[in-house]
């Protein structure tokens with residue numbers, strides 16, 4: 030095909046899961062830690078508790094009687110955070126391994142412990 034090959038958009042495989050504690054390693058919230066509230070696999074993004082607050086202007090509705098400006102967490106890209114290992118409490122990359130029964134689990138690359146969930 031003329032025009033050179035086009036890179037396929039890389040599908041980001043998210044290894045983080047809801048409930049994981051992550052540390053922000055880029056952007057305005059650098060250094061903050063928080064729990065993963067939501068994973069958005071299609072966009073390679075996460076909602077992290079207390080991270081990337083943005084102001085949203087909300088119209089007054091029946092559910093939201095106050096209306097006005099709300100601060101809500103916006104998503105952050107998965108590459109901007111790193112898992113904090115629940116065992117050794119260090120920021121770590123996630124490895125994969127299989128248990129004796131074949132179950133695939135995540136492991137901490139720092140301490141080698143299995144990360145639950």
Ligand SMILES: [Zn+2]
Nearest residue numbers: 114117137140
């Ligand atoms: Zn660890």
